[in-house]
Amino acid sequence: MTTLQVRNLRKTFHSGRQHVEAVAGISLAVEPGEILAFLGPNGAGKTTTIKMVAGLIRPDAGEVHILGRDPHRDGRALRDVGAVLEGNRNTYWRLAPEENIEYFGVLKGLKRRVARRRSLELLHEFGLDDKRGVATQKLSRGMQQQVALAVAMIHRPRLLLLDEPTLGLDVNAAERMKGMVKRIAAGGQAVVLTTHQLTVAEEIADRVAIIDRGRIVAEEGTAELLSRFSGDSYRIELGIAGNGFDRQQLARLGATANGGSTIDYLGSAEGLYRVLELLRPAPILKIEKVEASLTDVFLQLTGRPDGGTKEASHV
Amino acid sequence: MFDLLAAESKRTWILYRRYPLEMFVGILMMGVTFYALLLGAQYLAGPVQQFGDRLDAVVLGYGLWMLVLMSMNRIALLLQGEAQTGTLEQVYLSPFGPVRVMLTRAVAGLGLSLTLSVGILLLMLQLTGRHLSFPAITLLPLGTVVLASYGLGLTLGALALLYKRVQEMMRLFQLGILALVILPVEQLEGPARWAGMLLPVAPGAGQLRDLMARGLPFDPGFFGLTLLNGTGHFLLGMGLFLVADRAARTRGLLGQY
Numbered sequence: 001m002t003t004l005q006v007r008n009l010r011k012t013f014h015s016g017r018q019h020v021e022a023v024a025g026i027s028l029a030v031e032p033g034e035i036l037a038f039l040g041p042n043g044a045g046k047t048t049t050i051k052m053v054a055g056l057i058r059p060d061a062g063e064v065h066i067l068g069r070d071p072h073r074d075g076r077a078l079r080d081v082g083a084v085l086e087g088n089r090n091t092y093w094r095l096a097p098e099e100n101i102e103y104f105g106v107l108k109g110l111k112r113r114v115a116r117r118r119s120l121e122l123l124h125e126f127g128l129d130d131k132r133g134v135a136t137q138k139l140s141r142g143m144q145q146q147v148a149l150a151v152a153m154i155h156r157p158r159l160l161l162l163d164e165p166t167l168g169l170d171v172n173a174a175e176r177m178k179g180m181v182k183r184i185a186a187g188g189q190a191v192v193l194t195t196h197q198l199t200v201a202e203e204i205a206d207r208v209a210i211i212d213r214g215r216i217v218a219e220e221g222t223a224e225l226l227s228r229f230s231g232d233s234y235r236i237e238l239g240i241a242g243n244g245f246d247r248q249q250l251a252r253l254g255a256t257a258n259g260g261s262t263i264d265y266l267g268s269a270e271g272l273y274r275v276l277e278l279l280r281p282a283p284i285l286k287i288e289k290v291e292a293s294l295t296d297v298f299l300q301l302t303g304r305p306d307g308g309t310k311e312a313s314h315v
Numbered sequence: 316m317f318d319l320l321a322a323e324s325k326r327t328w329i330l331y332r333r334y335p336l337e338m339f340v341g342i343l344m345m346g347v348t349f350y351a352l353l354l355g356a357q358y359l360a361g362p363v364q365q366f367g368d369r370l371d372a373v374v375l376g377y378g379l380w381m382l383v384l385m386s387m388n389r390i391a392l393l394l395q396g397e398a399q400t401g402t403l404e405q406v407y408l409s410p411f412g413p414v415r416v417m418l419t420r421a422v423a424g425l426g427l428s429l430t431l432s433v434g435i436l437l438l439m440l441q442l443t444g445r446h447l448s449f450p451a452i453t454l455l456p457l458g459t460v461v462l463a464s465y466g467l468g469l470t471l472g473a474l475a476l477l478y479k480r481v482q483e484m485m486r487l488f489q490l491g492i493l494a495l496v497i498l499p500v501e502q503l504e505g506p507a508r509w510a511g512m513l514l515p516v517a518p519g520a521g522q523l524r525d526l527m528a529r530g531l532p533f534d535p536g537f538f539g540l541t542l543l544n545g546t547g548h549f550l551l552g553m554g555l556f557l558v559a560d561r562a563a564r565t566r567g568l569l570g571q572y
Contacts (some may be wrong), residue, residue, distance in 0.1 A: 056404055058564040078410040089401040094330055106322035107409040
């Protein structure tokens with residue numbers, strides 16, 4: 001059964017005479033064990049969509065179904081949802097991690113005994129055994145984020161919503177978080193994450209949905225999307241610094257020499273052979289098709305940088 | 316639901332145990348406020364002895380006022396605090412729904428509110444040299460007062476959901492509650508009595524005065540009316556909270572402060 005099904009979701013916010021269309025007809029589906037990355041510039045509608053999925057914002061139109069249940073009509077749908085929301089603490093800072101996880105477990109409908117046991121399991125899994133009794137406010141940002149993730153996972157939700165899960169984390173903490181998300185998905189849980197850090201999406205997402213001005217402008221498998229946008233771009237590495245060829249002629253063929261031994265070429269496969277002919281007799285070490293990064297795709301589709309003004313990227 | 320109540324009680328207790336200074340300062344402030352009120356009254360009306368039964372009613376009224384304020388403010392302050400610190404949305408992700416969670420929190424905090432109110436009451440009785448009778452039957456009208464307080468708390472909570480900062484409104488409510496607690500609804504006659512019976516908290520406070528300060532026997536008819544009053548105000552508060560909850564979700568206000 002599809003874990004998350006979203007159909008034609010719409011939301012406009014009104015403030016005085018101003019009307020802001022935050023989400024303008026978004027549809028998507030996420031299957032068990034799949035990681036969907038939701039990418040978009042600031043104000044594109046990512047967080048609004050996530051919150052509509054979680055039942056925190058009522059849509060003007062459209063449907064959300066989590067394992068067949070609508071979270072806006074049936075509170076039981078929330079038993080299958082866990083969320084870490086950006087800009088929120090998500091946990092009580094005066095409580096210790098163990099107390100937080102146990103409390104939220106009961107809040108999600110678990111028996112206290114089960115919540116206590118799961119709390120200890122998760123603390124062990126996340127390597128936080130020795131911090132279980134420390135007030136959450138005294139932990140590092142990375143550890144606080146791990147506790148928030150543990151809180152979101154205490155009831156083994158089938159759908160995990162992560163809004164900017166690596167924002168503000170240092171490199172090590174971000175790597176740990178990415179590893180955890182991948183393990184969670186490998187266990188069969190569906191994950192929807194939003195991120196400004198395109199490398200995060202590129203590394204862990206099975207599928208990417210790029211959202212701009214409330215609309216999805218691209219949605220497909222990460223590899224397929226990158227491949228589609230990669231075009232005919234090649235990089236040729238030479239065994240020696242190639243000073244013996246005509247750079248102007250190379251440029252006319254669409255190739256550029258980067259330094260002495262690397263040639264970048266953008267063009268057809270036939271044209272590549274003409275470039276190779278020109279390079280003869282220089283020894284060729286490697287020819288590779290250069291793939292576009294998600295950043296390139298993002299720029300091409302939205303026509304602007306990722307607008308990461310919320311916080312500087314650390315990854 | 317029992318597990319939720321137990322978890323909420325544990326959370327409340329941990330927070331108070333870990334930060335006892337906040338509770339201590341709270342009790343001290345309430346004690347000092349009462350003492351200042353008493354000194355002011357003495358200055359205006361002469362020695363304590365001349366108050367007689369009225370002083371008993373004043374002491375009881377003050378204790379009751381504190382209990383209502385603590386029960387009422389808990390829901391609004393929790394909502395406001397959670398919106399501020401960013402845990403409100405996690406609470407909203409509970410399948411129990413916000414009303415049940417907030418009410419469970421209010422009930423979990425009741426033991427603490429009652430302990431504090433009784434503690435302050437005993438302190439005031441010591442200060443004034445008076446005594447009040449505590450027959451077990453007083454728990455019934457006390458229950459209706461708490462029920463109405465939760466209704467008011469949910470109303471304030473509804474405002475906190477929509478407008479976030481409700482301190483000013485809470486101050487206004489505090490004065491209103493004081494008026495309701497001291498309104499002698501049990502001694503009013505005719506239409507004024509019926510109008511008084513419609514107001515929140517007032518009938519329960521009146522029956523408590525009858526039982527504890529005047530030593531009158533329990534009147535089941537009067538209790539029936541106070542129960543209706545408490546239940547009505549509780550349901551009204553819940554209705555307002557649900558309307559505000561829907562509006563807050565529609566306007567996307569839950570995560571904002």
